[in-house]
Amino acid sequence: MSEIHAHTTLYVRDTMIDQQVPPLTQKGGVKWVRENLFSSWLNIVLTILSIAAIWYIVSHLAPWFLNSVWNAGSLTECREILAAHSLVGDAGGACWGVIRDRWTQLLFGFYPPEFYWRSILALGLLFVALLPVLFPQQISSRFYIFSAIYPFLMVWLLWGGSFWVPILTMAGFGAGYLAYRVIFPFGGAIAATVAAILGTLLWWLVAMPLINDTLHRIVAESRMEETRAARVVLQETLPAQIEEIDAARNAINAQIAETVARKDEILRPIIAEQVRRSAVPLLADVSASLADLSEQSQASDLAPALIIPKRMFLPFATDRASESLAPLLTEIKAAVSVNITEANLADVQASIAPLKANIIEAQAIAQADPMPDATLAAAQAEFDTIMRQLTSLRENLTALGADHFRLSEQKRAADGLVRNIDTLTQNLANLPDLRATAEQARADLPESVALLEAVPSGSARSNYEAEDLTALQSVLSAEQGLIAADSAVRSTYNEVGRIGLEPVPSSAFGGFQLSLVIGVTGIVLSLPLGILLALGRQSNLFIINKVSVGFIEVIRGVPLIVWLLTAQFLLNYFLPPGTTFDLVLRVIIMVTLFASAYIAEVVRGGLAALPRGQSEAADALGLDYWRSMRLIVLPQALKISIPGIVNTFIGLFKDTTLVLFIGLYDPLGLAGTIRASTDWNGVYWELFIFIGVLFFIFCFSMGRYSKYLENKLQRENH
Amino acid sequence: MADTATEREIDHSQMKVSEEVAIQVTSMNKWFGTFHVLRDINLTVYRGERIVICGPSGSGKSTLIRCINRLEEHQAGTIIVDGTELSSDIKNIDKIRSEVGMCFQHFNLFPHLTILENCTLAPIWVRKTPKKEAEEIAMHFLTKVKIPEQALKYPGQLSGGQQQRVAIARSLCMKPRIMLFDEPTSALDPEMIKEVLDTMIELAEEGMTMLCVTHEMGFAQAVANRVIFMDQGQIVEQNEPREFFNNPQSDRTKLFLSQILGH
Numbered sequence: 001m002s003e004i005h006a007h008t009t010l011y012v013r014d015t016m017i018d019q020q021v022p023p024l025t026q027k028g029g030v031k032w033v034r035e036n037l038f039s040s041w042l043n044i045v046l047t048i049l050s051i052a053a054i055w056y057i058v059s060h061l062a063p064w065f066l067n068s069v070w071n072a073g074s075l076t077e078c079r080e081i082l083a084a085h086s087l088v089g090d091a092g093g094a095c096w097g098v099i100r101d102r103w104t105q106l107l108f109g110f111y112p113p114e115f116y117w118r119s120i121l122a123l124g125l126l127f128v129a130l131l132p133v134l135f136p137q138q139i140s141s142r143f144y145i146f147s148a149i150y151p152f153l154m155v156w157l158l159w160g161g162s163f164w165v166p167i168l169t170m171a172g173f174g175a176g177y178l179a180y181r182v183i184f185p186f187g188g189a190i191a192a193t194v195a196a197i198l199g200t201l202l203w204w205l206v207a208m209p210l211i212n213d214t215l216h217r218i219v220a221e222s223r224m225e226e227t228r229a230a231r232v233v234l235q236e237t238l239p240a241q242i243e244e245i246d247a248a249r250n251a252i253n254a255q256i257a258e259t260v261a262r263k264d265e266i267l268r269p270i271i272a273e274q275v276r277r278s279a280v281p282l283l284a285d286v287s288a289s290l291a292d293l294s295e296q297s298q299a300s301d302l303a304p305a306l307i308i309p310k311r312m313f314l315p316f317a318t319d320r321a322s323e324s325l326a327p328l329l330t331e332i333k334a335a336v337s338v339n340i341t342e343a344n345l346a347d348v349q350a351s352i353a354p355l356k357a358n359i360i361e362a363q364a365i366a367q368a369d370p371m372p373d374a375t376l377a378a379a380q381a382e383f384d385t386i387m388r389q390l391t392s393l394r395e396n397l398t399a400l401g402a403d404h405f406r407l408s409e410q411k412r413a414a415d416g417l418v419r420n421i422d423t424l425t426q427n428l429a430n431l432p433d434l435r436a437t438a439e440q441a442r443a444d445l446p447e448s449v450a451l452l453e454a455v456p457s458g459s460a461r462s463n464y465e466a467e468d469l470t471a472l473q474s475v476l477s478a479e480q481g482l483i484a485a486d487s488a489v490r491s492t493y494n495e496v497g498r499i500g501l502e503p504v505p506s507s508a509f510g511g512f513q514l515s516l517v518i519g520v521t522g523i524v525l526s527l528p529l530g531i532l533l534a535l536g537r538q539s540n541l542f543i544i545n546k547v548s549v550g551f552i553e554v555i556r557g558v559p560l561i562v563w564l565l566t567a568q569f570l571l572n573y574f575l576p577p578g579t580t581f582d583l584v585l586r587v588i589i590m591v592t593l594f595a596s597a598y599i600a601e602v603v604r605g606g607l608a609a610l611p612r613g614q615s616e617a618a619d620a621l622g623l624d625y626w627r628s629m630r631l632i633v634l635p636q637a638l639k640i641s642i643p644g645i646v647n648t649f650i651g652l653f654k655d656t657t658l659v660l661f662i663g664l665y666d667p668l669g670l671a672g673t674i675r676a677s678t679d680w681n682g683v684y685w686e687l688f689i690f691i692g693v694l695f696f697i698f699c700f701s702m703g704r705y706s707k708y709l710e711n712k713l714q715r716e717n718h
Numbered sequence: 719m720a721d722t723a724t725e726r727e728i729d730h731s732q733m734k735v736s737e738e739v740a741i742q743v744t745s746m747n748k749w750f751g752t753f754h755v756l757r758d759i760n761l762t763v764y765r766g767e768r769i770v771i772c773g774p775s776g777s778g779k780s781t782l783i784r785c786i787n788r789l790e791e792h793q794a795g796t797i798i799v800d801g802t803e804l805s806s807d808i809k810n811i812d813k814i815r816s817e818v819g820m821c822f823q824h825f826n827l828f829p830h831l832t833i834l835e836n837c838t839l840a841p842i843w844v845r846k847t848p849k850k851e852a853e854e855i856a857m858h859f860l861t862k863v864k865i866p867e868q869a870l871k872y873p874g875q876l877s878g879g880q881q882q883r884v885a886i887a888r889s890l891c892m893k894p895r896i897m898l899f900d901e902p903t904s905a906l907d908p909e910m911i912k913e914v915l916d917t918m919i920e921l922a923e924e925g926m927t928m929l930c931v932t933h934e935m936g937f938a939q940a941v942a943n944r945v946i947f948m949d950q951g952q953i954v955e956q957n958e959p960r961e962f963f964n965n966p967q968s969d970r971t972k973l974f975l976s977q978i979l980g981h
Binding site for chain 2: 611
């Protein structure tokens with residue numbers, strides 16, 4: 001055998017090679033670095049440049065972050081603390097004191113501090129409500145009920161009011177459904193849908209206020225007396241409590257003044273020592289320059305004139321000393337290289353003459369008795385302790401201030417309510433008369449002014465007869481009297497008859513809470529609306545198609561800020577006179593409409609990417625349009641659109657900061673007011689970093705969720 | 719491939735054609751824009767009949783069967799399916815569609831649903847069958863097309879032939895009285911065609927009314943009661959398969975047959 005092989009085969013392997021360990025360059029970290037960082041010359045250059053750039057940025061930012069100051073009540077104090085701990089000249093550091101002082105404001109705006117729990121609870125429940133939506137497979141679908149209730153719960157928690165208001169609001173959908181069921185057998189789907197919408201609106205605008213007022217009235221009448229008694233007790237006890245708080249505030253203020261004085265006393269020698277220590281190397285530097293200069297000037301006649309100027313450039317003794325010292329030193333060095341002639345000698349001397357006094361001071365500082373390191377450290381430690389005390393004193397003061405404000409408000413409310421209760425019977429008795437008078441007066445008005453809503457002013461006045469205007473004036477005042485009496489009665493009933501949470505007006509909303517309210521509501525509402533618009537744009541029904549296209553193009557083609565200004569100024573013109581329509585609600589509507597136009601386009605992209613066969617197959621199985629959309633087309637189209645949808649959501653959330661321009665206090669608006677205060681005038685990085693981080697957390701989470709969802713759907717379907 | 723079907727012993731005794739009319743198409747015309755795609759189509763399909771429609775591409779054969787369940791709208795003439803006339807009344811359309819099953823060239827399974835969900839979707843949402851029962855029906859038909867073990871997979875994990883069999887099972891789950899096949903095998907590899915044709919033959923043996931657009935002439939010879947040849951949007955010739963293949967009348971048919979059977 002082997003002989004034959006030897007003659008007929010070119011090659012036969014007699015031993016098989018076992019697996020060998022790969023060379024060092026083919027495994028682990030070395031392989032990764034070679035392949036990812038140093039694979040080619042271009043890559044090597046880019047890697048080095050990138051590392052250098054990152055190093056440059058980090059090395060400049062790190063000291064600023066590392067020198068963070070937390071215990072400060074103002075920017076000045078921040079600077080003092082920085083100056084106490086570092087040589088004058090490199091006193092750069094973040095002043096997070098502003099965040100510590102104002103974080104509640106940045107998060108909650110002017111929401112009453114005693115109700116922060118409502119805001120926090122609403123946020124916590126938001127996550128609970130989102131869970132079944134975000135992770136439908138891990139969480140039982142029964143929790144969807146909570147997700148559906150949550151929006152009403154949130155509004156109730158944040159804005160307050162009686163507990164039946166959210167229930168009545170939800171019942172509006174029930175009314176719509178009922179109308180749908182009643183009309184459907186007679187009028188078909190379209191008529192039934194219209195009936196459902198009308199039914200809901202009728203319920204909300206007519207039935208609900210009626211039921212709400214009635215409930216309040218019933219409850220109020222049952223406990224009018226006890227409420228009044230309780231408020232009278234408040235009226236009597238509150239002033240004493242407020243005075244007590246004021247006394248405590250005064251005591252703390254005195255303590256603060258005392259502590260500040262002690263702080264200043266301790267700070268002075270510390271700063272002096274820091275200035276001295278920073279003066280020493282600078283002086284050495286300048287001396288070297290002077291030596292250099294004197295060597296040169298030996299050669300010329302100008303020596304005496306120049307020696308003095310060089311020694312004058314040492315003005316310290318303020319905490320800004322080094323800031324002026326460094327450029328002056330540069331000037332000295334520049335002067336050394338300049339040719340000084342007879343002609344400019346007088347100028348140079350004149351310019352430096354005023355600085356002569358500084359020389360003496362500077363030299364005095366540089367030559368002052370040095371403080372031992374241990375003494376300095378002890379002084380610094382004491383200073384820090386004092387600053388901590390000061391911060392906690394200020395926090396106490398803030399808490400007392402909030403108490404004072406709350407109690408004063410309670411007192412004011414109690415006064416108002418007692419007054420209203422006392423005049424309630426009178427008002428109720430007067431109402432019919434007032435109404436009759438106002439109506440009669442309106443009916444008697446001459447035709448020329450009958451349609452006016454206000455007394456004309458200026459040149460317009462001359463178009464009317466004097467007695468007509470007087471008649472109009474009396475009508476308007478009669479009507480105002482009626483409205484005032486009516487609203488006094490209503491607000492009394494609402495206040496006394498409320499079972500639930502104390503109301504918080506929209507004007508108190510602000511900070512990140514406002515951004516979240518607008519952003520989350522906008523996101524939740526814009527998705528269904530956007531999907532409907534996308535379907536409308538794909539529709540074969542001419543009117544629906546054109547309305548959708550027009551809506552999308554108009555909304556998309558105009559900047560959001562224009563829509564927000566429209567919401568602020570113009571929307572009221574289209575509403576019946578006398579209706580007040582909450583500004584936050586208006587903004588939410590505008591933001592929702594704006595985002596839905598973008599969502600519509602993103603979803604349309606997803607719909608277009610789907611093969612026609614999918615909807616044909618659904619049709620062929622006998623699924624109707626809505627089922628085929630819901631079960632077959634949309635799940636796939638939305639899956640394709642996820643990145644675009646989330647992108648739009650992130651954009652929407654960030655765009656909520658634009659409400660700053662219509663006078664709402666989102667975090668950026670509050671940053672403006674904080675920066676306008678005397679304490680924090682000049683702070684900006686810290687505030688904007690804090691706000692940026694808040695937004696980043698939410699936007700980044702959305703991005704990550706989108707990624708997770710894409711991966712999950714990818715795994716499932718292929 | 720043509721041989722695969724003829725090899726089988728087909729029991730024609732069970733494949734009775736009744737006198738009852740399943741589909742009646744009368745003077746039907748259709749245009750795509752200005753293009754006259756179907757011209758004066760007259761066709762009567764009896765219950766239990768198996769009709770194969772063939773013809774060159776663009777001859778309107780797919781459009782014809784797509785008109786029968788209103789995936790395409792016709793502009794003139796009438797189509798009566800199971801006694802219900804197709805009009806723009808959506809209720810009628812949905813009723814007919816739920817009685818008429820359809821299989822597509824590209825299967826059109828729903829990729830985001832499992833095989834089982836693909837099969838139970840329509841019974842649950844259209845027929846209002848309870849989920850449990852719908853799943854039993856689905857498993858019955860998946861067993862019938864011989865892929866019950868794939869029930870929990872997604873369509874993307876199956877081969878083309880398996881997907882087409884799922885598509886057939888999905889249609890059968892609606893218990894249709896008529897099945898339409900739109901070139902069910904033309905997107906398949908040769909070895910997968912057989913498994914799909916076997917399934918279709920089995921269906922034919924059970925007496926299902928079938929309209930197949932296909933180029934599988936073996937299938938036509940073995941199973942069809944009638945072969946219809948279409949060209950330029952018109953029915954050019956129809957006959958029983960033996961006559962159609964052995965003794966074509968029209969020149970156009972002869973040319974077509976010589977081209978597809980010539981090699």
